[in-house]
Amino acid sequence: MSQPAAIHLSGVSKRYGRTLAVDDVSLSVAHGEVFGFLGPNGAGKSTIVKMVLGLTYPTAGEIEVLGQPVGSLAARAEVGYLPETFRFHDWLTASELLHFHARLARVPANARTERVPDLLELVGLKDRANDRISTFSKGMMQRVGLAQALVGEPRLVILDEPTSALDPIGRRDVRDRIRELGERGVTVFLNSHLLSEVEQVCDRVAIIDHGSIVAEGKLDELLNAQEIELRAGEGAEAAARKILGKGGVRKVNGRLRVRVANDDETARLIRRMVEAGVPVYDVRQIGDSLEDLFVRVAERGDV
Amino acid sequence: MSTHLIAFFTLREALRRRVVLAAALLTLGYLVLYGVGVWFGYRDLQETQGGPPGLTEGVVSLMLVGGLWSLNFIASVLAVFLSVGALSGEVDQGTLHAIAARPVRRSEIVLGKFVGFTLMLAVFIGVSASLMILIVAVITGEIVGGSWAGPFLMLLASMLLIGLALAGSSRLSPLPNGVIVFTLYATALIGGVIEQIGDVLESAVMFNIGVFSSVLVPTRAMWDMASAQLATGGFVGELSAGPFGASNPPSGWMLLIAFLHLALTLGFALRAFQRRDF
The missing domain is CATH 3.30.70.100 (Alpha-Beta Plaits)
Structure with missing residues (x-):
């Protein structure tokens, strides 16, 4: 039997009042794939991501995540998510934020004490581990957000515009992290409005505009x-x-x-x-x- | 279950936020002022000769009830300020997204916040009321304050407001929610006064309006029950009529209504937040 897709959407729509934000979207992301979701701001990318995470309910259609119905706690335990807003409780220190999310993600205590400093080092915030997030720049907040998304050793990582607040060096770092995840067999779903970003790291892309998928496939094939x-x-x-x-x-x-x-x-x-x-x-x-x-x-x- | 994680997180957040620090400092200042007031009041009382038996105890008890009324008011304001933006406000700011995407039920978020705020208020009421009883005891040598039921009923009043604010916060953004919760709180407060006037004037309509407001929001009724528990001394009932207490404390049924109220508001919060889009 073939493995179920990491993310599977079939006929998903979302209506807000009279606005159809997402219109009949069907999509499959295979395990281990680095998938790019490309579209302008306001195209419906974040709405789809929030539906995949069970934060927003679809008006119509079915969603499965890691072989489980959307919103199931078992699937969520294996998903890491960096929200588009990357706003966190800023009265916490970076280290406290990661510990809290590790506990929510059911990471055992001994693994937490090892993983949190490692992740802070990975995103270049080792020196700021015990500083409150309220003292962080936007770029630092986005980096601590990336560490937060990885703290549960997820099988599926969903990143919603992960480099919007980063400088070119920070962007390159994030691209490197995404490539590493892909090499380790982690499925990555990358929401972005930057073609270059998607181009450099993704195996496959879908292009969304006005709530519908207008193209899907390997990027070079799509371009040709x-x-x-x-x-x-x-x-x-x-x-x-x-x-x-x-x-x-x-x-x-x-x-x-x-x-x-x-x-x-x-x-x-x-x-x-x-x-x-x-x-x-x-x-x-x-x-x-x-x-x-x-x-x-x-x-x-x-x- | 992650309810305890969210509860302790909420408690920690409340403790670190300035609103609690401000309330704590103001309360401390208030307690100092209160102590000075009790000191002079008690000195004057001792100089008064005669009067009915039990006068001293009665007046001391009244001073305590008046002081605790203020603490109850601060606790109520704190309860509303802490919880009024707890759900919607955090969804709008985006701070709840990463948490709600974890293997955490929405109900655990709502209940965790409720428990966290309740613990916060329990600490606030427990510490400040104990300090106040201690101040009175040290200055007057009278240990008044009745049973533990009094502070517990004060906490219950705050819990009712937390439940109400969470129910509103599952749908409304903080500002309109705050306006509605405070309006309801004020309605209950004024309703209590109307009920007392109705009682004195023997006006059934006014009395019933008061009773209705207490059923709608039983916060005032909880204080009335609390003050009846806190007050000791025979004539205090008559003296304490006015904003600080009721001439006729509510019956035990009010307690049942309060718990029902809490179940309803929390039930609504759970249901509405479960269905909410982020």
């Missing part, structure tokens, strides 16, 4: 892919999804837009659609649409 627009008969969308697998098919102004790797795939898609009884009236290539999308959804960043 083309998009075509089809005018076709009844059942075209379902047929295209079936032929290509689920990703890369969307409707724009009533027309179908499909991402394909190359011209051969375009030819194969149209042949199979016609064979399936879906008439195709018109096909045209959309110039550089994905590149436009990247420019729109992701910042290059200064890394």
Whole structure:
């Protein structure tokens, strides 16, 4: 039997009043994968992360984390999370914060006394271990937040914009930590609006915009892919999804837009659609649409 | 279970926060002033000749009840200030995100905070009331203060406010929640006065308004019961009518209503916080 995915979302939507923040998102992150979730601010990335952690409830859809239904305590014990806000109780010292989170994560006492100083050293805060977090800069708070996310030796680490307050050196450190985690077989889910950050560490990415996943796959393949627009008969969308697998098919102004790797795939898609009884009236290539999308959804960043 | 972790965390936070330090310093200052007041009051009392038997004990007891009323008031304000932003405020600030993502039930967060604030208030009331009883005992040589039931009822009044503030905080942000909780607290306070006036004027309507306010928020009723327990000496009941106490202490049913009230507010807090989106 194959191992269940580290994170699995199927048909997940979230509605806040009249706003649809997340629209029918399906996604699977395999064990040991470093997965990048890329999109502009306000695209719905943090909402999805909070739903995966059981902090926010989906309006529709199913979520599984480490093979358990979302929110189960057993799964949460193996998840580390750095929130986007990285705000912690600032009356604690760095060391106290880590000890508290280690206890919450059910780390045994003897392991705690060893791990806490090690982690503080790892994030470069060894000298500030006994200083209150209220005296920390934003960058230091983000680094202590990263240590906090790792304190339970999680199998899955979810980092929501982990470098937003860091300088270029700090960003490089975080990227190194993420790579180390990946090498140790820890699954990493990295939320970011920085293309360069995702580009450098992630095995696979999904791009989200306006609450929907617009592309998913290996980043270089995505960058080289083309998009075509089809005018076709009844059942075209379902047929295209079936032929290509689920990703890369969307409707724009009533027309179908499909991402394909190359011209051969375009030819194969149209042949199979016609064979399936879906008439195709018109096909045209959309110039550089994905590149436009990247420019729109992701910042290059200064890394 | 992580309730105890959250409870001790909450207690530690309260102890480190300035609001508790401020309350402690102010209370200490108040106790000094109070001691001076009792000293002069008692000296004047001793110079008074005659009067009914038991006058000294009665007046000393009244001075203590008046002093404890102030402590009860400070405790109530402290209870509301500590807990009014405990859930929503922390969700809005983002300080609860990392904690709630741990293998911790939402109910453990709510109950842990409740227990933490209650411990805090228990320490505050226990220490300050003991100091006050000690001050009176040292100055007058009279050991008054009745049974332990008095301070416990004072604590219960604070617990009711913590429950109410947590229930509000599961949905409302700190400012509107604080306004609502203080308004309800004031309603109960004024309701008690209306009830007394109604009693004197034999107005059933006013009396019933007072009783209704006590059922709505039984904090004032808890103090009335506490003051009846704290006061010793036959005529104190009549003297202590006014803001410090009731001429007729509430019946034992009020205790049941108070516990029911606590169960309801905590139940609401648990349920609403469970369903809340971060």
